[in-house]
Amino acid sequence: MKIGIDIMGGDYAPKAPLKGIANMLPSLPEDVELVLLGDQAVMDQYKSLLDPEHHDQVSFIPTTQVIEMGESPTKAFNNKPEASMAVGLNHLASSQFDVLISAGNTGALMVGSLYTVKPITGIIRPPLTTLVPKPDGNFGIILDVGANPDCKPEVLNQFGILGTMYLNSVYNIQNPRVGLLNIGTEPEKGNVNAQNTYRYITDHSNNEINFAGNVEGYDLFRDKAEVYVCDGFTGNIVLKSAEGIFELIKKRGITDEYFKHFDFENHGGTPILGINKPVIVGHGVSTPTAFENMVKQGQKVVKSNLVNHIKKAFET
Amino acid sequence: MKIGIDIMGGDYAPKAPLKGIANMLPSLPEDVELVLLGDQAVMDQYKSLLDPEHHDQVSFIPTTQVIEMGESPTKAFNNKPEASMAVGLNHLASSQFDVLISAGNTGALMVGSLYTVKPITGIIRPPLTTLVPKPDGNFGIILDVGANPDCKPEVLNQFGILGTMYLNSVYNIQNPRVGLLNIGTEPEKGNVNAQNTYRYITDHSNNEINFAGNVEGYDLFRDKAEVYVCDGFTGNIVLKSAEGIFELIKKRGITDEYFKHFDFENHGGTPILGINKPVIVGHGVSTPTAFENMVKQGQKVVKSNLVNHIKKAFET
Numbered sequence: 262m263k264i265g266i267d268i269m270g271g272d273y274a275p276k277a278p279l280k281g282i283a284n285m286l287p288s289l290p291e292d293v294e295l296v297l298l299g300d301q302a303v304m305d306q307y308k309s310l311l312d313p314e315h316h317d318q319v320s321f322i323p324t325t326q327v328i329e330m331g332e333s334p335t336k337a338f339n340n341k342p343e344a345s346m347a348v349g350l351n352h353l354a355s356s357q358f359d360v361l362i363s364a365g366n367t368g369a370l371m372v373g374s375l376y377t378v379k380p381i382t383g384i385i386r387p388p389l390t391t392l393v394p395k396p397d398g399n400f401g402i403i404l405d406v407g408a409n410p411d412c413k414p415e416v417l418n419q420f421g422i423l424g425t426m427y428l429n430s431v432y433n434i435q436n437p438r439v440g441l442l443n444i445g446t447e448p449e450k451g452n453v454n455a456q457n458t459y460r461y462i463t464d465h466s467n468n469e470i471n472f473a474g475n476v477e478g479y480d481l482f483r484d485k486a487e488v489y490v491c492d493g494f495t496g497n498i499v500l501k502s503a504e505g506i507f508e509l510i511k512k513r514g515i516t517d518e519y520f521k522h523f524d525f526e527n528h529g530g531t532p533i534l535g536i537n538k539p540v541i542v543g544h545g546v547s548t549p550t551a552f553e554n555m556v557k558q559g560q561k562v563v564k565s566n567l568v569n570h571i572k573k574a575f576e577t
Numbered sequence: 578m579k580i581g582i583d584i585m586g587g588d589y590a591p592k593a594p595l596k597g598i599a600n601m602l603p604s605l606p607e608d609v610e611l612v613l614l615g616d617q618a619v620m621d622q623y624k625s626l627l628d629p630e631h632h633d634q635v636s637f638i639p640t641t642q643v644i645e646m647g648e649s650p651t652k653a654f655n656n657k658p659e660a661s662m663a664v665g666l667n668h669l670a671s672s673q674f675d676v677l678i679s680a681g682n683t684g685a686l687m688v689g690s691l692y693t694v695k696p697i698t699g700i701i702r703p704p705l706t707t708l709v710p711k712p713d714g715n716f717g718i719i720l721d722v723g724a725n726p727d728c729k730p731e732v733l734n735q736f737g738i739l740g741t742m743y744l745n746s747v748y749n750i751q752n753p754r755v756g757l758l759n760i761g762t763e764p765e766k767g768n769v770n771a772q773n774t775y776r777y778i779t780d781h782s783n784n785e786i787n788f789a790g791n792v793e794g795y796d797l798f799r800d801k802a803e804v805y806v807c808d809g810f811t812g813n814i815v816l817k818s819a820e821g822i823f824e825l826i827k828k829r830g831i832t833d834e835y836f837k838h839f840d841f842e843n844h845g846g847t848p849i850l851g852i853n854k855p856v857i858v859g860h861g862v863s864t865p866t867a868f869e870n871m872v873k874q875g876q877k878v879v880k881s882n883l884v885n886h887i888k889k890a891f892e893t
Contacts, residue, residue, distance in 0.1 A: 396825065407760055410768035444723055444813040452726035452810040478817025482825055494768040495811055497760040499818050501794025506822050509712065509798055515831055 262292055264559050265358035268299035269327045269345040270365020271547045275303045278364070279310075281552030286315040293560060296358060298322045298345040324348045330545055334368030338376065346370060350377040353538045360559040362530065364543030364551070371408050371533065371542075378538045381568075383575035386416050387535035388423065388493065389542060391500050393481055394522035400432055401481065403442075403489045404534065407497035414454070414461035417441070417490050421462060421470045423534040424488035426574065430565040440476030440486030442495060450475055454492070469574070529554030532562050539568055578608055580875050581674035584615035585643045585661040586681020587863045591619045594680070595626075597868030602631040609876060612674060614638045614661040640664045646861055650684030654692065662686060666693040669854045676875040678846065680859030680867070687724050687849065687858075694852045697884075699891035702732050703851035704739065704809065705858060707816050709797055710838035716748055717797065719758075719805045720850065723813035730770070730777035733757070733806050737778060737786045739850040740804035742890065746881040756792030756802030758811060766791055770808070785890070845870030848878050855884055 268278040301323040326344040328337045346365050353361040354377040380387050388405035404420045421439040428434040443451040448459050466472050473486045507523045529551045530543035539562045543555050584594040617639040642660040644653045662681050669677040670693040696703050704721035720736045737755040744750040759767040764775050782788050789802045823839045845867045846859035855878045859871050
């Protein structure tokens with residue numbers, strides 16, 4: 262398995278990804294090869310730090326441009342074809358990698374993935390996702406969390422299917438319940454789009470998903486559903502407000518076993534769902550541990566064969 | 578000052594409001610009179626518990642119907658003209674009370690307020706609000722949190738003005754910053770409605786508000802703005818997901834000075850902004866302490882003359 266890693270992406274790049282890679286090498290499965298994309302100078306420096314025992318599991322592709330965190334996604338991707346992220350996506354698209362990992366500019370990574378790796382035929386809008394730890398130790402998933410600020414009912418219905426397939430393939434959660442994030446549980450609740458979506462999913466689900474109806478904000482942390490479907494506007498604001506609270510929990514020195522699971526470091530990143538190859542999106546503030554876990558997540562996603570399952574489900 | 582209290586509203590009614598009233602009586606200012614609305618039998622029982630010293634500060638209006646928590650708001654309000662909530666709103670509309678307090682069915686309280694007390698001329702859609710405690714001890718306000726799931730830019734602009742006036746009049750926060758809740762800080766970020774709203778507010782604010790531009794989910798708990806403007810769909814989901822997290826914080830026995838402030842009990846309730854008389858909306862799960870604080874909030878709102886300030890601002 263070949264894993265491409267954009268070592269120039271993220272607020273703490275290239276230090277954080279390189280440290281993460283050094284840490285993970287001793288326990289890296291023998292059949293996994295890491296291909297690092299980034300500046301020649303950075304890589305030369307890194308080579309000297311690398312344990313020679315693992316030299317054969319790491320290779321380098323020098324790149325000459327970097328997409329910065331604050332750049333306009335479309336412009337950045339168009340103007341910087343030699344950026345680590347762009348070169349990585351091209352290698353992924355041409356099957357030279359099995360998966361690409363990046364904690365760089367999320368918008369650019371999304372735009373670039375749509376241009377190069379392309380959506381699976383039948384998928385209208387690939388979503389970004391985040392995992393929500395459940396008090397019972399399981400995981401839920403929220404989608405979309407920012408890629409698609411406005412989503413029609415048929416798009417939200419697809420999110421339900423994609424989330425179901427992800428939890429099923431990667432986390433072995435069978436028949437997860439799909440909840441439509443809303444402001445009340447009755448079918449007629451919500452804004453116009455949520456009302457239409459409730460009807461659309463009820464009419465079209467065809468047993469592809471286990472629709473649990475409308476769920477409310479507090480149900481994200483209760484045993485009401487595993488897949489939480491919403492537009493990227495709502496999902497992004499909910500995700501970031503939760504992050505704001507966890508930031509405070511950390512800052513105030515509160516240590517708690519359950520809330521530890523909320524640290525994005527623990528899973529590192531999640532795949533963009535519904536594109537032709539797996540791209541693992543990391544958080545901008547990714548630490549070495551986050552990169553380690555992103556590489557693990559990448560292996561899981563490749564082994565699960567998730568992309569092919571989705572292709573099969575949408576090919577008709 | 579006459580404060581009407583719906584003692585039949587809330588999950589723990591009538592026990593919780595009556596216990597709250599018994600607790601608050603000893604320290605109730607002499608110029609405040611409480612008028613309780615509810616079943617005759619409940620009130621007879623209560624009278625016997627009431628400290629005779631304060632009998633002159635409490636009176637009763639017997640009512641014969643109750644709007645239940647799960648009822649359809651419009652139907653409930655139309656079919657139950659003798660409900661404690663409806664009778665209370667009519668007394669408020671005809672100036673027999675200075676403020677009405679209820680922890681009953683929020684939808685019905687909203688619908689009833691719009692029918693009887695009516696929006697202030699010029700206000701398109703009165704919002705529901707919630708207070709957000711800031712780490713520095715101050716308060717922010719989010720509006721709308723559920724009354725208006727779809728909001729046009731001019732409605733969101735009015736929320737900015739209403740939130741500013743509320744923080745100004747009731748909490749003496751001068752020139753609060755108004756942030757548009759969004760998924761990025763750049764003006765072009767967000768769904769179509771948020772993009773239009775950013776432009777609308779920039780074009781129309783006329784120095785009535787101190788517009789701080791777009792703010793993100795985590796900014797709710799940071800020093801970025803005091804007034805957070807969003808549609809009631811987004812606001813309700815954000816509020817309830819935060820409630821879900823605080824529920825877990827409590828459940829897991831975490832005690833922390835700052836997070837204590839998140840307990841809605843501490844302020845009890847908030848007024849519906851932009852209607853002709855103050856109605857204080859409590860949380861369905863209001864406890865005696867919450868009722869005590871709702872009555873305090875009611876006094877604050879009346880003394881601040883908030884409603885007249887809003888009337889004056891919108892009368893042109």
